[in-house]
Each structure stands twice: as structure tokens, then as C-alpha cells.
Amino acid sequence: MGSWPKESPLSLEQICIEYCVNNLWLLVEEYPLMQGVYFRPSIAFPRGLSDKLLECMISKIPYLKIMEQNIFRLFCDRSYCVLTCLNLRHTSVDLKQLKHLCQHPVSEIDISYCEEIRSNYISAINQAGPNLKLLRMGGKLEGYENLTLYEELDTMYDLDRGDILRNNDKVLNCPNLLSLTIKDVNFIEFNPDEDCDNYHDDPNGIQEDEKLRNFFKSLFQPMIKLTQLDLSGCQLRNDYLDILSSLRCLTFLSLSDVLDGSVSALKSIAKIRGLRHLDISQGNDDTFNVPVRYSHPEAVLAELVQSLPHLTSLDISGTNLAGINHVEPSSHRLKPKSSTYIEEEPVSCCIRGLEGRHFDFLGLLDCTGDACYRQGIPAKLITGEASEAQILLSIHRYRDKPHLLTRGLNNLFQWFRNPPPNITDHCCALEGILHGMNLNKHDKHVQISGSASLFYIAKGPHKESITSQQKKRMIDCLLDAMERHNTETTMMRNGCLTLCHAEIPKDVMYCYDRLVKVLVNMLKVEMRQEYGDDFIPRIGIFLLNSLACQVDGKHKEAVGNLGVVEMMCKIIKHKLTLAECDEVLEVAWSTLWNVTDETPSNCQKFITEGGMQHFIACVEKFPEKEELLRNMMGLMGNIAEVKELRVQLMDPKYMSVIYSFLSSTKDGIEVSYNSAGVLSHIASDSPETWTIESPTRNEVLRGIVQAIERWPLSSKRNINYRSFEPILKLARCYHTPAVQQWAVWALCNLTQVYPDKYFPILETEKGIELLNVVFANPSTLPAVRMLANSILDTYRKFKDGTEQIMEDVVMASESEDDEHL
Known part of the structure; x- marks a missing residue:
């Protein structure tokens, strides 16, 4: 079992960086003529610190009162900072800003899942030139086109000569690149439709597929130092893979969700003899839980492995390449009695084609024939679903492969939900989930599956071992998911259930406003869907009430400014329309009671939103609901405490109802007590302010005294x-x-x-x-x-x-x- 990290404070450097980010307006100035904000002239950040500052800013974008675009603009001027790493994954950086940022001496660029960068980006990246060692780009985003090389081909191809001329026949002019990831890119964009009889030729008679092959060759062949290549999810022609055999330094190749059972593609891969790691797994939606089938899988696997003598890591998850489990025939004869020396029989290899080889890693998740359950798997580390170790390795190993990660997370959830067997290493599970969710914020399946298991960790037997930093990362992860996927009921349910196990408000004070916004928006979405799931409004209001009841006036005022009062009034109105008094209605009034406590601005919002009319309507429709009456009268007490608002209570229809509750015995003394409190505040003003004829001021004062004399002094409250x-x-x-x-x-x-x-x-x-x-x-x-x-x-x-x-x-x-x- 993995050990939990010790609770430790942030480093002084990290504290200083977070202080700078949280107080950003001390460091920047707004220049209206230049349409943006920039660092003050006296500010400068050294190399290394600039990277950490940008990373911290990006992680805190939801909290900052500065537009995301302005953050990138801050770092465009190299006189204030020097960047060496651009981790822009999941941001909205645009092409113009990317061009400025790439003028820094950056060695790493990650523009995966950037919604504003889908084309015309190669020239920006080439500005990094010889400094660049690592590049990641691409990735499917729902609602956006995939990253494309269409425009790059158009701008680089000379139609008169039929070849690529720029950058000395290089597409990416990054001669020292060591690691390249290109995800979900279509390299066969110009191929004809299946129904077409002829290829589309250009005026010089060059077929489109030849152009694309030349482009693919010009993209990869110059990368003579490349050691790692990940083309997961890309659409390739099988013959393109022959080009990769020229990459003599290549030791790591990932073609996850690329081959789709192509034996000819495997023959091309077999020519890259220096490979140490090969990933040919399948997990995309088209083949979900249905392994991709190769013809003659055992022979194909054997030929592939024999061709790659240095291979120590192989992933064939989601395929039939592991073949079937060949069970050796066993004898039913009685064995002789054991002697003093017992020779241990070697376990034979259970996967045909891998005999005589032993791997550091073997990926067998969702392979045919229950491959991961077999005895004699020739590997130290295995991904699958047969054991806790396999499941935990899956969620760590596939954290950048959303389809396989989702499968791993689903297996983890099943073990959490239906023990035994049990997941014992909660720390390892937590770290794997958080990394996977952070790297795949765009993927709703990863977010839903991951949050489902977070719930079990947050409430599990090791919850006290979760450090404050882990808890913060977990809350941030959930809020990211709830913001991006706010129409997914299951996601919102999982997020709320997990947050209920946090210590509120202590654990969420750093993101208080953000959490309130998420919950209010969730209730808005749910109201538009006409409460398809009553659980969502119940838990949303419960969390808002918890957030409001234990904070000071500053935060209560913020809650009001974020629309909580208006939302509660809408919910109350909706429940009145349905003539339905339930927990949602009661907690909505309780929330209003809490957010108006010593907060005059929220009391005014309540009145402005027609709250007093809702009060009268609820009293008339649900006169016997004790919890409801207590909450409403508590709220009336908060309004009565505000001297400027008492005049708005001085209305016969309101005062007669409040006065009638003096004699109430509902909910012990609470309703009567709150009624007396409201009337006492109103009566504390001069007699001249009493402007109604009934009830009279004297009647009310006598009623208060009579009520007090009835209440037991020892009443529990x-x-x-x-x-x-x-x-x-x-x-x-x-x-x-x-x-x-x-x-x-x-x-x-x-x-x-x-x-x-x-x-x-x-x-x-x-x-x-x-x-x-x-x-x-x-x-x-x-x-x-x-x-x-x-x-x-x-x-x-x-x-x-x-x-x-x-x-x-x-x-x-x-x-x-x-x-x-």
C-alpha cells in the first residue's frame, strides 16, 4: 500500500508566487490606448520564475478578476520575463499571442486542446526553432473542428513545382526536437471519397494523396534526433508508417487508436527496429469495450515482437493480439508423495507470440480472452482489471489517453462501489484520478468516471489522511469539471456529493465565490430543464445554505451579489406554482435566512425580488409546516433588524400574519419567539412610526409579554x-x-x-x-x-x-x- 504524503506547508517560493498572482493588480497597469494590461515598468521576473508564475496564473484563471487573454498578453514582452516552458493546454490562447510567446527561448510547448488554435500554427512554433525539445498539440474538443494541417499544406506547397520549398524541405524547423505528440489530426484530409473513381489532381497532375505523403515525409523525416513520437487518434495511411523507419533515434512510438486492425501497418512498424516502447492499443468510442480484431493475431504478434529485439514495453489493450488462453492438458493421475526437495515448475508464457520474452510493461486492458487474468504473463507491470495493482496502473498509465483512462476509471469505480475486493491504496487512486482529470478537462466521460471514485475516497476510511494540498487539488478538479460540463446531470451530482464531504466552509474559503457561482449556475440550468432530477436542486441548495450559514457579512454580501437571493426566490416561486412544500422549499427559506443575517443589502434584494409576497403565499398554502414557518420567521427577523427596511414591513397584511404567530406553539417556541423578535424590532422605533391601524402597537406589545410568560426559560433552541x-x-x-x-x-x-x-x-x-x-x-x-x-x-x-x-x-x-x- 502506498503511503500518504506528510502534511507540509508550501515552499516560500510558492507562497510568494501565489501572493503575486492573487494580488496581480499590484504588479500590472491598464493601458487603454494599448487595449490591455501589462506589467509595471519596474517589474521583472527571472528565467525559471517566469514559468512558474505563468503556470500559477493559468491554474487560477477561474479565480482572477482579469481576462484570460490579458494573462497571455502580460507575457508577450520579453523585457519583463523570460519563459522556457509554455504549458498552454486547455487554455484559450490565440494564434497571435502564441506567436509572441514562442519568441521566448522555450524548450517545451504544449498547445493540446486549445480551442483557439486549430490551424496556421506551424509558423508560430517554428519561432522556437533550435531551442524546442518537446512539443504537444492536437486533441479532440467537442464542438470544435480537430486540429488540421490543411492550411499548412496549402501555404507550404508550391503548385508550380509540386514540392515543399520552405525551411529547407522541413515543415517543423525544430532540429533538436526530442519528443513530439500530435493527437487526433487527419493526415488523409485530401484523400477522395470512397464513391469517387479518380483522385483529385492538381493542374500539374500530382495526386492529392501524393501531396499528403510528401507532406508527412517533410514533417517527420528531418527530425533526426526524435526519440518519442505519439500520434494517438491520428488518421494515417498505412504506407505513411514506412517513413518513420528513417527515424534512427526513435525508441518510443504510440499509435493508440490509429491502426484499427491493420496487419500491413504492423509490418511497417516492425521496420523501426530501435523501438523500446510501442503502443498499438485501441480504446476509441467506435470500439468501446469491443476489442479490435486482427487476422491471425498470435502469428502477427509473434512476427512483430521478433522484429523488435529491444522492445521492453508493449501495449495491446483493446485488441485481440493476446489471442486465446491456451490451457495445457493436465493429468488426473495421483502425484507421488513430495520428497524433501521440491522443484518449482516454471510457469509457461500465457500469450502466444511472446514466448521467450519478458517485458517491463504489458498493456492488456480489455483484451480478448481475459488476457489480464491469466497466469504466466511475461511482464513486471500489467494494466487490466484483474487486480487492484492492474487497475491503479491503468489510471496512471493512460492518463493522457481519455478512452482507455475512462475504462480504467470505470473499473476503479466498480471496485469502490462493490467490495470485496477492496481498493486499499486510496492515495495512489487519488493521485491517478486527479492527474487524469486535469489532463482531460475536455472529456466528460473522464470527468464523470473520475468524480464518481473521488466521492468514495472523500468519504472513505482514509479521508483524514488526505492532505490539505490534495484536498485543494480535488476541489479544483471538481469545480473545473462542473464548470465545463454543467449540463451533465451525473457530473453535477458527483461533484456535489463529493463536496458534501469537505469541511465547509473551511476547505473552500480560497474558492468561495467560484463555488457559489458554480452552484447558482447549476440551479439555473436545472430550472431550465424543469427539475428533471429533484436531487440536484436539493443538494445544490443544501451546499449554498452550508456556505452561507458560517461566514461573516463580507462573504454573505458576496453570496448575494452572485445571485443567490434571486435564485432562492425563483425556486420558492416555482414550488408555490406546484403547491409543493418539500425539503427544497424549506432549505431555500433557510438559505435566505442565513444570507440575510446582518446583511442589509441581501434583505433589500429579498424584498425587491418579491420575497414578502412569497412569504404570505407560503403561510397561506402551508400553514402547518413548522420547519418552513420557523425559517421564514427567522428571515423576517433579519429584515426587522434593518432600521431602513422596517417601514416596508409596516403593512397590515404582513403585520397581521406576524402578529398571529405570537400565540403559535409550532416547533416549540421558535415560531413564536421569532415573531416576538420581529415585532420587538419594529416597536423599538418611536410610536410615530407605527402607521397601521391593526394590529395596534399596544396590542402587539401586550402580545409579546404574554408570549414571553408562556415560554419555558430552559427551552432548547x-x-x-x-x-x-x-x-x-x-x-x-x-x-x-x-x-x-x-x-x-x-x-x-x-x-x-x-x-x-x-x-x-x-x-x-x-x-x-x-x-x-x-x-x-x-x-x-x-x-x-x-x-x-x-x-x-x-x-x-x-x-x-x-x-x-x-x-x-x-x-x-x-x-x-x-x-x-
Whole structure:
């Protein structure tokens, strides 16, 4: 089992880089005439640090208040920074910016899955010239055309002479290139349709397929130093592969999802005799879980392997090249009794064609004949589904092959969901999933399958071992997937379920706004689909409520600005239309209660969105729903705390409903208590502000006192105060004794039932001093004085008990010290 990494802080360098990125506006200036932002003249980043700064910026694009295009513009000027590595995978860098960035002395470029770069990019890459050692490009993106060489061929081909003239017959002028990845590119674009009888010829009589072969030759043949080539998913003619035999240094060749059972292609590959690693796996959607079949597979495999004497790594996943499992006939005769010496019988090779060879790696995922389950597989490392080791190796090995990775992740999920057997190495699984999801953000199948297993890791027996950095990467991964694939219900479900196992809000404070946006947008999408799955709104509102209930006013205000109040009001309106009171409706009101707590701007948003009309409608339609009534009245209390908004509550239809709840016994004392609180705040203003005839102010004040006298002082509460400031204001309300009585009763109840929680708050906000003043004031009513005295008496006992506990701790510590003397 792999060990979990130790919890450790970020390096000082990383902390500084993240600080710079998080405070980017300290480093840049906006130049309207130049239509962009640029580093300040005094700013300069050295080689190495510039790469890390760009990488950090790209990873934080969703958090930054700067357009992604402006980030790339920042790095176009080489006088401020020097880049050596361009990892632009999955970004929206455009061709113009790429040309500027490639003027840096870069040795590595990755423009895989870049939606803005689909053609005319070769000239930009050639600017890197002799410095370039690694290049990755291409990759399928849903909704975009595949990367094409069509324009490159047009611009480089001289129709008068019929050959390629530029860059000394080189397409890529990168003489020191060691590693090249080109994915999902069509190298037979100009081939005729199957129905055509003749090739399309140019005016000089040169057939299109000949042009493309010459182009392919001009692209690869000059790369004399190339050691690694990955053409996964490309469309090639089999005879093109002969050209690769001229690459004398080539030791690594990946043709995953290329050959489709072509024996002639394998014969061409066999000529590249220096290969040490060969990948001819198949996993594309056309053959999903149906292995690609070669004719005479065992003979074909044997011939291929015999032709490649240096081969130590071979991947034939998703094919029939492993043949069938040949079981040796066994005798039923009794064996002689064992002697003192037992000779261990060698296990014969279970794959015809590989006899006499032993590999460092063999890929057997989804091969025919259950190849990965066989005994005697001639390899140290094997991908497949027969064991935990095979499954975990699959998700690590195929992290840049989305089709095979999806299969590996599905196998992992099945083991998590249906034990035994169990996945024991959760750390290895977690790292494999995160790497795979990050490299394949575009692929919804990878994201859905990966997030399904993340759920089991997040809630599993090793969840306490997950480091804070791993947890952060996991949350980032989920948010990336939920942003890109927000119409995929399964993806949103998996993401929300996994996030529920995070410690909210602590684990997500660094991405608080981003998470709120994701959840609000998810609810918008779900509303457009008319709640096809009721689970999504339930869990989305639950998470928003969790995010809102334990943060301060700054974050509550941010939640309001991100559209949560409007969204909750829409959900409430929808539920009213359906006349449906369920958990979604109740939690929507609970969320509004939390986001309006000591946040006047959100209270105003609620009123603006027609919230008071929704309140009346819910009371009329669902008068017996205790949880609903409690949440709504809590929200009314938050509005009543805002002096400027009380006038909007001073309406007979609102006040009569709130007043009627004074006598309510629903949900213990909660509904009645909240009603009294709302009315106390309104009555705390001068009598002149009471502008309605019914109920009268005196009726309300009498009702408050009568309600207080009914409530048991020891009542358990379903409420959470983070501050007593609004209540302490009412405790100073000598001109209206009923209001003061409600405030002091509330403090007495809370500190008596929950002293450890609420006395520290009361101390911090100078409530003890205020209660001493209230107790000593001769105008204080006897009932209020008695409550204040009770609080002060309980406080003295609380302090004495705390001091006694501290004395006991000190004495115990001194006693231990004496023992060690």
C-alpha cells in the first residue's frame, strides 16, 4: 500500500508566487490606448520564475478578476520575463499571442486542446526553432473542428513545382526536437471519397494523396534526433508508417487508436527496429469495450515482437493480439508423495507470440480472452482489471489517453462501489484520478468516471489522511469539471456529493465565490430543464445554505451579489406554482435566512425580488409546516433588524400574519419567539412610526409579554447566533419595556441553556456591563430585572467553574513536572 504524503506547508517560493498572482493588480497597469494590461515598468521576473508564475496564473484563471487573454498578453514582452516552458493546454490562447510567446527561448510547448488554435500554427512554433525539445498539440474538443494541417499544406506547397520549398524541405524547423505528440489530426484530409473513381489532381497532375505523403515525409523525416513520437487518434495511411523507419533515434512510438486492425501497418512498424516502447492499443468510442480484431493475431504478434529485439514495453489493450488462453492438458493421475526437495515448475508464457520474452510493461486492458487474468504473463507491470495493482496502473498509465483512462476509471469505480475486493491504496487512486482529470478537462466521460471514485475516497476510511494540498487539488478538479460540463446531470451530482464531504466552509474559503457561482449556475440550468432530477436542486441548495450559514457579512454580501437571493426566490416561486412544500422549499427559506443575517443589502434584494409576497403565499398554502414557518420567521427577523427596511414591513397584511404567530406553539417556541423578535424590532422605533391601524402597537406589545410568560426559560433552541449586537440594542430600549423584556429573556435563555457557547460572545460584546446597568436602572421592570440578575448570577458561576477548571489543569501540569524531577 502506498503511503500518504506528510502534511507540509508550501515552499516560500510558492507562497510568494501565489501572493503575486492573487494580488496581480499590484504588479500590472491598464493601458487603454494599448487595449490591455501589462506589467509595471519596474517589474521583472527571472528565467525559471517566469514559468512558474505563468503556470500559477493559468491554474487560477477561474479565480482572477482579469481576462484570460490579458494573462497571455502580460507575457508577450520579453523585457519583463523570460519563459522556457509554455504549458498552454486547455487554455484559450490565440494564434497571435502564441506567436509572441514562442519568441521566448522555450524548450517545451504544449498547445493540446486549445480551442483557439486549430490551424496556421506551424509558423508560430517554428519561432522556437533550435531551442524546442518537446512539443504537444492536437486533441479532440467537442464542438470544435480537430486540429488540421490543411492550411499548412496549402501555404507550404508550391503548385508550380509540386514540392515543399520552405525551411529547407522541413515543415517543423525544430532540429533538436526530442519528443513530439500530435493527437487526433487527419493526415488523409485530401484523400477522395470512397464513391469517387479518380483522385483529385492538381493542374500539374500530382495526386492529392501524393501531396499528403510528401507532406508527412517533410514533417517527420528531418527530425533526426526524435526519440518519442505519439500520434494517438491520428488518421494515417498505412504506407505513411514506412517513413518513420528513417527515424534512427526513435525508441518510443504510440499509435493508440490509429491502426484499427491493420496487419500491413504492423509490418511497417516492425521496420523501426530501435523501438523500446510501442503502443498499438485501441480504446476509441467506435470500439468501446469491443476489442479490435486482427487476422491471425498470435502469428502477427509473434512476427512483430521478433522484429523488435529491444522492445521492453508493449501495449495491446483493446485488441485481440493476446489471442486465446491456451490451457495445457493436465493429468488426473495421483502425484507421488513430495520428497524433501521440491522443484518449482516454471510457469509457461500465457500469450502466444511472446514466448521467450519478458517485458517491463504489458498493456492488456480489455483484451480478448481475459488476457489480464491469466497466469504466466511475461511482464513486471500489467494494466487490466484483474487486480487492484492492474487497475491503479491503468489510471496512471493512460492518463493522457481519455478512452482507455475512462475504462480504467470505470473499473476503479466498480471496485469502490462493490467490495470485496477492496481498493486499499486510496492515495495512489487519488493521485491517478486527479492527474487524469486535469489532463482531460475536455472529456466528460473522464470527468464523470473520475468524480464518481473521488466521492468514495472523500468519504472513505482514509479521508483524514488526505492532505490539505490534495484536498485543494480535488476541489479544483471538481469545480473545473462542473464548470465545463454543467449540463451533465451525473457530473453535477458527483461533484456535489463529493463536496458534501469537505469541511465547509473551511476547505473552500480560497474558492468561495467560484463555488457559489458554480452552484447558482447549476440551479439555473436545472430550472431550465424543469427539475428533471429533484436531487440536484436539493443538494445544490443544501451546499449554498452550508456556505452561507458560517461566514461573516463580507462573504454573505458576496453570496448575494452572485445571485443567490434571486435564485432562492425563483425556486420558492416555482414550488408555490406546484403547491409543493418539500425539503427544497424549506432549505431555500433557510438559505435566505442565513444570507440575510446582518446583511442589509441581501434583505433589500429579498424584498425587491418579491420575497414578502412569497412569504404570505407560503403561510397561506402551508400553514402547518413548522420547519418552513420557523425559517421564514427567522428571515423576517433579519429584515426587522434593518432600521431602513422596517417601514416596508409596516403593512397590515404582513403585520397581521406576524402578529398571529405570537400565540403559535409550532416547533416549540421558535415560531413564536421569532415573531416576538420581529415585532420587538419594529416597536423599538418611536410610536410615530407605527402607521397601521391593526394590529395596534399596544396590542402587539401586550402580545409579546404574554408570549414571553408562556415560554419555558430552559427551552432548547434551534438557532445559531454569531453576534448579540441586535439583541443588545433592544436591551437598551427603556422607553418600551416589552421590547427590553424580549431581549433580556433571549439572552437569559441562550446563556442558561448554552453557557459555553454564548457567554464568551456576551463578554466580547460587553453585554455583561450592559446587563449590570439594566439591573441597576430604577426604571427597569421587575420582570426584566429578575432576568438580568439571573444572567449575571449564571455568569458568575460560569466564570468560577472556568477558573476552577484552569486551576485543575495547572495543578495537574505541575504534578506531572514534579514526577519528572
